[in-house]
Amino acid sequence: MATYKEIHGVNVQYRDSDATAVEGDVWYNASTKVLKMYGAAGAWSSGGNLNTARGHGIMSTQGTQTASIYSGGSVWPSGSPLGVTESYDGSSWTEVGDLNSNRQDGGGAGTATAALHTTGSNPGGHVVLCESWDGSTWTEVGDLNAARREVGGAGIQTAAILIAGNYAPQPRSVNTEYFDGSSWTEGANLNAAKSNLGAAGVDASAIAFAGTAGGDPYSLATAEQYDGSSWSEVADLNTIRVNIGGAGATGTAALAFGGANDDGDPQALVESWDGSSWTEVANLSTSRRAIHGSGTNTSALAVGGETPPASNAAEEWNMAASVETIAFD
Amino acid sequence: MATDKGFFNYWVVANSGKGFITHTDSRKFWIRGYPGNVWVCDDIPESRDWGARNSAATKTKSQAQTIVTGVIDDAKDAWDDNNVDGESSAEKIERLGFKPGDITLP
Numbered sequence: 001m002a003t004y005k006e007i008h009g010v011n012v013q014y015r016d017s018d019a020t021a022v023e024g025d026v027w028y029n030a031s032t033k034v035l036k037m038y039g040a041a042g043a044w045s046s047g048g049n050l051n052t053a054r055g056h057g058i059m060s061t062q063g064t065q066t067a068s069i070y071s072g073g074s075v076w077p078s079g080s081p082l083g084v085t086e087s088y089d090g091s092s093w094t095e096v097g098d099l100n101s102n103r104q105d106g107g108g109a110g111t112a113t114a115a116l117h118t119t120g121s122n123p124g125g126h127v128v129l130c131e132s133w134d135g136s137t138w139t140e141v142g143d144l145n146a147a148r149r150e151v152g153g154a155g156i157q158t159a160a161i162l163i164a165g166n167y168a169p170q171p172r173s174v175n176t177e178y179f180d181g182s183s184w185t186e187g188a189n190l191n192a193a194k195s196n197l198g199a200a201g202v203d204a205s206a207i208a209f210a211g212t213a214g215g216d217p218y219s220l221a222t223a224e225q226y227d228g229s230s231w232s233e234v235a236d237l238n239t240i241r242v243n244i245g246g247a248g249a250t251g252t253a254a255l256a257f258g259g260a261n262d263d264g265d266p267q268a269l270v271e272s273w274d275g276s277s278w279t280e281v282a283n284l285s286t287s288r289r290a291i292h293g294s295g296t297n298t299s300a301l302a303v304g305g306e307t308p309p310a311s312n313a314a315e316e317w318n319m320a321a322s323v324e325t326i327a328f329d
Numbered sequence: 330m331a332t333d334k335g336f337f338n339y340w341v342v343a344n345s346g347k348g349f350i351t352h353t354d355s356r357k358f359w360i361r362g363y364p365g366n367v368w369v370c371d372d373i374p375e376s377r378d379w380g381a382r383n384s385a386a387t388k389t390k391s392q393a394q395t396i397v398t399g400v401i402d403d404a405k406d407a408w409d410d411n412n413v414d415g416e417s418s419a420e421k422i423e424r425l426g427f428k429p430g431d432i433t434l435p
Contacts, residue, residue, distance in 0.1 A: 043356050046349035077404075077411045077425050091347045167423045243426070264427020268361065285350050286362035289426065307364045308404045308429050313344055318352055 107153025152199030200248030
């Protein structure tokens with residue numbers, strides 16, 4: 001086994017105190033007699049609970065950990081779509097204006113004060129509806145070209161992407177539509193059809209990951225990245241999942257969390273995407289499927305879902321460098 | 330702490346929201362939530378402090394497992410009872426997700 005010195009060219013330093021460090025530093029604190037390191041370690045904490053426990057809604061995907069909305073969805077196992085919208089201020093959720101059309105399994109985009117809620121399904125079937133949020137009221141805006149549900153959503157209110165979707169008996173889709181603030185246009189499609197996927201990013205840089213094509217295995221680990229003009233297959237996640245949550249500012253920095261495995265069992269697994277590979281990071285505290293998120297891969301919010309039954313939990317992700325004690329078993 | 334729980338503590342407490350589990354908690358000990366407001370933690374002083382801070386009721390592993398199994402059994406019954414005329418089993422899975430599976434606590 002290589003030693004620390006063989007790898008880094010120096011011995012582990014002895015220090016009397018935890019001096020200012022740079023990421024990756026390892027030292028022995030001679031005063032406290034413990035080995036220390038300075039590294040980036042992510043962790044989840046509890047956020048405020050939703051007022052209505054539910055999954056299958058949509059988040060304002062470009063919202064932040066302290067300002068996001070969660071709209072629509074359904075309470076397992078009723079399957080009845082809701083119009084309820086809740087706004088998060090970093091500590092608690094407040095009910096605000098309902099959607100004009102109750103829906104579940106649509107796609108989301110935008111921020112807490114400028115969002116889109118697109119497609120999904122209501123008791124009448126899949127819809128092409130798109131509603132725009134101004135911070136207090138939902139207003140119907142340009143319809144999509146194709147009705148579908150179980151989609152991925154990314155982008156902002158005036159530049160959004162709705163990715164793939166649909167479920168049996170309708171075939172899964174590769175179809176992707178792009179919104180310019182007034183109308184939806186069909187554009188570059190995914191390479192492989194899927195639904196129940198996760199998505200993150202904006203119209204110039206996005207990523208779509210996991211989901212299902214309805215085959216065997218049911219759940220997928222595949223991912224595709226969008227560069228503003230076309231979708232390309234990129235590295236798979238480490239673990240197959242469906243009904244997964246996502247957050248991320250771009251297609252090269254995202255977080256994938258929760259979801260269900262191939263048997264439908266809710267998962268707590270979290271993976272971080274750096275533009276080239278997925279890395280497993282700290283798990284959610286509660287396994288949930290049909291979970292949704294907003295924020296970035298270093299500061300995210302994971303909301304709702306099903307354990308089952310429906311969950312009202314929200315968790316906050318923070319990745320920050322700090323001094324850690326290295327423990328030995 | 331004398332325990333029949335192996336390396337874990339088993340608690341029952343509703344998630345109270347912000348502050349229930351902090352980033353510091355998550356960094357200090359492993360914790361996982363299960364249906365029925367059951368929480369399982371590493372059995373270390375910091376996790377016992379967490380349980381006291383949240384007024385969590387301590388349970389044996391067997392008691393905690395019974396609670397989780399009860400909730401999952403209810404969820405299975407709810408899934409079985411939720412049907413649409415003419416719907417195939419595959420379509421039902423698409424609509425509701427897979428039938429909840431058993432959970433075995435660590």
